Amino acid sequence: MRLLNASLLAILLILQYPLWFAEGSWRTVLTLRKELTLQQAENHRLEDRNKRLLAEVQDLRAGTAAVEERARMELGMVREGEVFVQYVK
Structure with a gap:
């Protein structure tokens, strides 16, 4: 009976190893999720910057007010x- 229990425990441990420590394990998944969240935040920041730049380009193309x-x-x-006055702090 002890041999059967030890064998079942060994099989259970062998089956659990890839889940916890191998490539594609829970640790890897958690790390990738964190990286994904950071990359999505960076992408959002860059999209906002691109929208601002596009609006600025359109203003420059549309008329002389933005250029001036x-x-x-x-x-x-x-x-x-005109008289140019500059205040220095």
């Missing part, structure tokens, strides 16, 4: 007759 705004902000350009 960029020239004023990034290059410090002013129109003829």
